[in-house]
Amino acid sequence: MSLGFVKFGATTAAQLMSRSQMDVMNHAVRTQSMWWGSVPMGAPDTILGIRDKYNKDSSPKKVNLGVGAYRDDDGKPFVLPSVRKAEELIYQKCMNHEYAPIAGEVAFREACAKLAFGDCSQPIVDKTNATVQTLSGTGALRLGLDFINRYWQKKREVWLPNPTWFNHPQICDMLCLPYKKYRYYDPKTKGFDVNGACEDLCRAPEGSVILLHACAHNPTGVDPKKEEWECLSKIIKEKKLFPFFDMAYQGFATGSVDRDAQAVRIFVKDGHQVMLAQSFAKNMGLYGERVGALTVLCGDKCTADKVMSQLKVSIRTIYSNPAINGSRIVKEILTNAELKQQWLVDVKAMADRIITMRKMLREAIEGAGSKHKWNHITDQIGMFCYTGLTPAQVDRITKECHIYLTKDGRISVAGITTKNVAYVAESIHKVTSS
Numbered sequence: 001m002s003l004g005f006v007k008f009g010a011t012t013a014a015q016l017m018s019r020s021q022m023d024v025m026n027h028a029v030r031t032q033s034m035w036w037g038s039v040p041m042g043a044p045d046t047i048l049g050i051r052d053k054y055n056k057d058s059s060p061k062k063v064n065l066g067v068g069a070y071r072d073d074d075g076k077p078f079v080l081p082s083v084r085k086a087e088e089l090i091y092q093k094c095m096n097h098e099y100a101p102i103a104g105e106v107a108f109r110e111a112c113a114k115l116a117f118g119d120c121s122q123p124i125v126d127k128t129n130a131t132v133q134t135l136s137g138t139g140a141l142r143l144g145l146d147f148i149n150r151y152w153q154k155k156r157e158v159w160l161p162n163p164t165w166f167n168h169p170q171i172c173d174m175l176c177l178p179y180k181k182y183r184y185y186d187p188k189t190k191g192f193d194v195n196g197a198c199e200d201l202c203r204a205p206e207g208s209v210i211l212l213h214a215c216a217h218n219p220t221g222v223d224p225k226k227e228e229w230e231c232l233s234k235i236i237k238e239k240k241l242f243p244f245f246d247m248a249y250q251g252f253a254t255g256s257v258d259r260d261a262q263a264v265r266i267f268v269k270d271g272h273q274v275m276l277a278q279s280f281a282k283n284m285g286l287y288g289e290r291v292g293a294l295t296v297l298c299g300d301k302c303t304a305d306k307v308m309s310q311l312k313v314s315i316r317t318i319y320s321n322p323a324i325n326g327s328r329i330v331k332e333i334l335t336n337a338e339l340k341q342q343w344l345v346d347v348k349a350m351a352d353r354i355i356t357m358r359k360m361l362r363e364a365i366e367g368a369g370s371k372h373k374w375n376h377i378t379d380q381i382g383m384f385c386y387t388g389l390t391p392a393q394v395d396r397i398t399k400e401c402h403i404y405l406t407k408d409g410r411i412s413v414a415g416i417t418t419k420n421v422a423y424v425a426e427s428i429h430k431v432t433s434s
C-alpha cells in the first residue's frame, strides 16, 4: 500500500519511522534552520518598557507619566460622550461590513479635509486636495513619506525638529529617506528656539521636506507663536522648501480645533502646497481604532486626481482598503451638527483638564519652596511637558518615588490628577533640590 511517501527501494520512509520519530526529526530540522538567524534584535519600545515596569511596581504611590494617552481625573481611559453617541447611532443603522473604498468613504475624507483646512478654505472650494483615510497618524506619515520617496523631484532630504517624536526618524530610516534635524527646543529657555530654527531652515537645500508639528509638539509641548509660524512659512516659501505637517493633536492644545489648525491654515493661505497627516487617536480618543487621514494639497484638480490615484495604488498594495469602524465614528461626529457640537465640548474638556493640571502642578512645585523656575510647565501646551529633569533625576524619581516617565524628562500631563498632583510636585521638588 502506498501512503504517498517517497519510496526507498521496496520500503517507504513512513514504514521505517514511526509518526512520533518523524515529528522529532521534523522538529529538529525546523529548530536548526537558520533562515532568520541573522536578524538582529530590534530596540524595545521605550513607552511600552515604562508601562511594563510601572505595572510590576507594587507601590500604592506609583504614577505613570509615560503614557501618551488621555486619562480622566481618576487616571482611567476616557471614552468621549460624543463617541458613545456616534456608536449608538451607527448601531441603530444596522450597517453591513462590506469593504470600504480604497481611499476611504468620500464623506469621511471630505470631513477630515474641512476639519483641517476650514469649511470654506480655498483647497476645499477648488477641490485640490488628495485626501485618503489612513491607519491613524502613523499610517498617514508612513504613506506620505513613502509617496515623497517615490515621486519627489527634488532633493530627498527630510528635516525634523530637534527633538521630535521618536517614530519620525524611525519611519525615515525604514524608507531609507535621509533626514537631518533643525533646531527647535532651547533647553535654556525651555521654549522655542526661533532663531535657531530659522537659521537652520535657511540653510536647508532647496526642495528639502520640512516636518512640522502642527500643534502640541511631542515631546516638548513647545509650539511656535502665530508670528513665529508666519516667519517659518515665509522662510519655507522663499527657500523653496516643502512643508509636511503632522497634526496628531488638533484640539488638544488650546481646546479649539480651529485655533490648533492655525499653523496649517497660515501656510495654506501663504500659498504652500502642504502635506498633512491627521490622527483621531487623541482628539476623539479613538486610539485603537487606528483612524486618520493623509492629505496632499496640489495646485489643481487634475494633479490632485493623479496623486490620489497613486496613493490608492500604495494603499492597495499594503492593506488593500481601510478599516470601517473608526472612520464611521469620525464621519458620524463630523457630519452631524449636534454631535459635532458635543465633540467640540468634549475636546475642550480634555484640553481644559490638562491646562488645569499644568497650573496645579506648577503652583504645587513652587508652593513646596522650589528655587527653580517652573513657568515652562504652564507656557508649554498639549499633552506633554518637557520638565527639564535630567536623566539622573528621572532615575531618582522613578526609584525613590515610583513615578515613571521617559529619560528625556518628558511627562504626560494627562497622567496627573487632582489626587496625585501634590505627590508628583513634592517628588519633582525633592529630586531637583537635593
Ligand SMILES: Cc1ncc(COP(=O)(O)O)c(C=O)c1O
Residues within 6 Å of the ligand: 068, 135, 136, 137, 138, 139, 165, 213, 218, 246, 248, 278, 279, 280, 281, 287, 292
Ligand atoms: C507627534 C505625533 N505624531 C503622530 C502620532 C501618531 O499617533 P497615532 O498613529 O496613534 O495616530 C503621535 C502619537 O503619539 C504623535 O505624538
